Amino acid sequence: xxxxxxxxxHITVSEGASLELRCNYSYGATPYLFWYVQSPGQGLQLxxxxxxxxxxxxGIKGFEAEFKRSQSSFNLRKPSVHWSDAAEYFCAVAMxxxxxxxxxxxxxxxxxxxx
Amino acid sequence: xxxxxxxxxxxxxxxxxxxxxxxxxxxGHRAMYWYKQKAKKPPELMFVYSYExxxxxxxxxxxxxxxxxxxxxxxxxxxxxxxxxxxxxxxxSSPGSGRRGYGYTFGSGTRLTVV
Numbered sequence: 544x545x546x547x548x549x550x551x552x553h554i555t556v557s558e559g560a561s562l563e564l565r566c567n568y569s570y571g572a573t574p575y576l577f578w579y580v581q582s583p584g585q586g587l588q589l590x591x592x593x594x595x596x597x598x599x600x601x602g603i604k605g606f607e608a609e610f611k612r613s614q615s616s617f618n619l620r621k622p623s624v625h626w627s628d629a630a631e632y633f634c635a636v637a638m639x640x641x642x643x644x645x646x647x648x649x650x651x652x653x654x655x656x657x658x
Numbered sequence: 659x660x661x662x663x664x665x666x667x668x669x670x671x672x673x674x675x676x677x678x679x680x681x682x683x684x685x686g687h688r689a690m691y692w693y694k695q696k697a698k699k700p701p702e703l704m705f706v707y708s709y710e711x712x713x714x715x716x717x718x719x720x721x722x723x724x725x726x727x728x729x730x731x732x733x734x735x736x737x738x739x740x741x742x743x744x745x746x747x748x749x750x751s752s753p754g755s756g757r758r759g760y761g762y763t764f765g766s767g768t769r770l771t772v773v
Binding site (some may be wrong): 577579584585586587588589592633637644645646648649650651653 | 662664689698699700701703706714746748750752754761762763764765766767769
């Protein structure tokens with residue numbers, strides 16, 4: 544079955560430190576992968592996406608993610624975290640089923656940033 | 659215009675009330691979605707509209723009734739809700755439900771409380 548796993552429920556980093564959020568997927572075909580960020584009480588904002596080409600994808604707000612097919616992973620990284628990055632991060636895979644596109648989300652990782 | 663607009667932002671309703679949530683996009687997207695998100699959980703798909711026709715209903719109770727009057731508007735009519743229906747309701751759109759690579763654009767959501 545198609546699924547997305549985010550192993551870390553909660554991560555705390557210091558401002559200025561590097562960040563890596565993990566995402567593993569299970570999908571039989573070529574995965575279309577996304578990272579979204581959600582601030583408290585807000586909707587989801589697309590950070591970046593991957594569906595072909597270069598396996599290192601650049602996104603907004605200084606984020607990047609690397610697709611590794613051999614590890615079924617799509618980890619999100621940022622070299623230097625800012626306090627404003629504190630939010631919930633969701634990894635998602637687009638599943639095409641019955642002629643329609645569905646986004647399947649991981650459980651999310653809550654990021655806290657210490658000053 | 660690259661936004662999905664949802665109204666109202668907050669809604670409190672009694673279990674006997676009838677209310678509606680509204681969603682609007684002017685990006686020319688032909689697929690629109692309703693998601694439900696409980697606290698500290700990922701969004702869960704409720705309905706998919708493709709070209710103004712209901713394509714997917716993820717076994718949602720009949721007290722939730724979606725409507726797509728035109729390609730830019732999506733409504734969710736609420737009637738006889740239960741307290742456990744309290745959640746953040748997110749609307750999203752995408753260029754087409756058959757295109758997995760574009761991702762969704764989400765609105766900021768309606769925070770619904772059922773009393």
